[in-house]
Structure formats: C-alpha cells, structure tokens
Amino acid sequence: MSSTSGKMMQSSIGKKLLMGLTGLFLVSFLIVHCLLNSFIFFNDGGLLFNQGAKFMATNPIIRAMEYVLFLGLIIHMLQALILTMQNNKARPVKYVMQGNEANSKWYSRSMGLLGTLLLLFLIIHLAHFWVKSRFTGLPGEDANGNENLYAVMQDVFHIWWVVVIYVAGVISLAYHLLHGFQSAFQTLGWNHPKYTPTIKKIGMFFSIIISLIFALMPICIYFGCIK
Numbered sequence: 001m002s003s004t005s006g007k008m009m010q011s012s013i014g015k016k017l018l019m020g021l022t023g024l025f026l027v028s029f030l031i032v033h034c035l036l037n038s039f040i041f042f043n044d045g046g047l048l049f050n051q052g053a054k055f056m057a058t059n060p061i062i063r064a065m066e067y068v069l070f071l072g073l074i075i076h077m078l079q080a081l082i083l084t085m086q087n088n089k090a091r092p093v094k095y096v097m098q099g100n101e102a103n104s105k106w107y108s109r110s111m112g113l114l115g116t117l118l119l120l121f122l123i124i125h126l127a128h129f130w131v132k133s134r135f136t137g138l139p140g141e142d143a144n145g146n147e148n149l150y151a152v153m154q155d156v157f158h159i160w161w162v163v164v165i166y167v168a169g170v171i172s173l174a175y176h177l178l179h180g181f182q183s184a185f186q187t188l189g190w191n192h193p194k195y196t197p198t199i200k201k202i203g204m205f206f207s208i209i210i211s212l213i214f215a216l217m218p219i220c221i222y223f224g225c226i227k
C-alpha cells in the first residue's frame with residue numbers, strides 16, 4: 001500500500017470505505033450461503049445439500065475464499081470498533097436528543113449492538129456446524145456416500161431454544177443489513193437522487209428476504225416440515 005493510500009485507510013473516511021467494501025463482500029457470502037443451504041427445501045433428506053457442501057469443502061478456490069471471508073469479517077469488526085471509539089472520543093458528551101428519532105431509525109443508531117448480537121450468534125453458529133465439518137468430524141455418510149452435514153442440522157434444530165437463538169440472530173441480521181446495505185452505497189459515493197431510492201428499496205427487499213429464508217431453515221426442521 002502506498003503511503004497516501006495508507007493514510008487514507010487510517011482516516012475516518014478510509015475506515016468507513018473499508019467497512020462498506022468488506023460489508024458488501026460479506027453480503028455476497030450471505031447470498032451463496034443462503035442459496036446452498038436452501039437445497040434443504042428440496043426435502044430429499046439433505047442429499048442435494050450434502051452434495052453442495054461437499055463441493056464447497058473440496059473446491060480449492062472456495063477453500064481459499066474461506067480465509068478471505070474470515071479476514072473480511074475481522075477487518076469489518078475491527079474497523080467498526082475503532083470508528084465507534086473514535087466517535088466517542090470526539091464526542092465525549094452524548095448528543096442531547098433533538099428529534100433524533102425522527103432523523104434516523106433506531107437500527108441505524110444501534111449498528112454496534114446489532115453487530116455484537118450477530119457476533120454472539122456467529123460464535124454459536126460456527127461451533128454448531130463449521131467446527132464439526134472442518135475439525136471434529138460429522139456423524140457418518142448419507143445414501144450417496146457424502147459426509148452428512150444435514151444430519152447435524154437435524155440434530156441442532158430439534159432443540160427449541162437453539163431455534164429461538166437462530167431466529168433472534170437472523171432478526172439482528174435483517175436490521176443490521178437494513179442500515180448497512182444503503183450505508184455502504186452511500187459511503188462508496190454511489191449516491192444519486194434518481195437511483196438512491198431504488199438502492200434503498202433493493203436493500204430493504206434483500207435484507208428481509210434473505211433473513212426470512214435463513215429463519216425458515218431452523219423453523220421448518222423443528223416443526224418437521226423438512227425431514
């Protein structure tokens with residue numbers, strides 16, 4: 001990195017840019033993750049899903065992307081933490097609320113809280129699936145001879161309070177994305193009176209739909225709609 005771009009990334013706007021870029025990258029991960037997991041809705045005992053999971057686990061490009069994903073996540077979280085600390089330092093006394101509610105939505109003012117809830121969800125989630133699939137091993141194979149990651153899903157989502165944690169996690173995701181999506185476009189300077197309302201609508205649609213599909217996974221398994 002040149003010294004000019006180095007300084008840029010250390011500045012407040014540089015940090016926001018990096019947050020926006022890593023945020024959009026994480027969104028692309030969520031789309032792939034959601035599509036692949038949606039194979040469970042074929043209700044074929046997880047055969048197609050396990051096939052997809054095998055491809056993801058054995059494809060060298062996808063495996064390499066896993067490192068980029070975790071790096072992206074860490075940068076996104078660190079920048080958020082640094083930006084929050086800088087803002088608090090610059091403004092030690094909190095604003096006296098002057099119609100703040102009308103100026104911004106509660107979830108735009110609660111990105112730190114929503115992000116922390118998401119992090120807690122992610123730690124539980126990785127322990128449920130990723131640690132088992134990468135490190136501790138899966139419970140046998142399915143009818144096609146693929147590792148049975150779907151059996152783990154069946155186990156995990158038969159416990160009601162786990163389902164509640166997942167639904168709460170994806171609700172936090174929905175609100176985090178609701179602000180994050182449009183904010184990323186704004187920070188990247190893609191702001192236009194003609195296109196911004198459309199970007200906002202797409203962001204809202206995306207945040208709600210992707211979170212709804214994710215929420216339906218534990219719910220459908222728990223209630224036995226997917227076997």
Ligand code: HEM
Nearest residue numbers: 037053056057066129130133134149166170173214215217
């Ligand atoms: C609620 C429904 C969800 C289900 C059923 C689900 C399922 C899974 C499964 C089975 C894995 C292991 C994949 C493998 O090792 O091959 C995984 C990994 C992962 N999930 Fe989820 N997931 C869900 C939601 C989410 C959400 C909302 C996020 C992010 C906020 C997320 C982030 C991750 C990450 C970062 C990994 C590890 C990276 C990877 O495997 O490439 N998941 N998930």
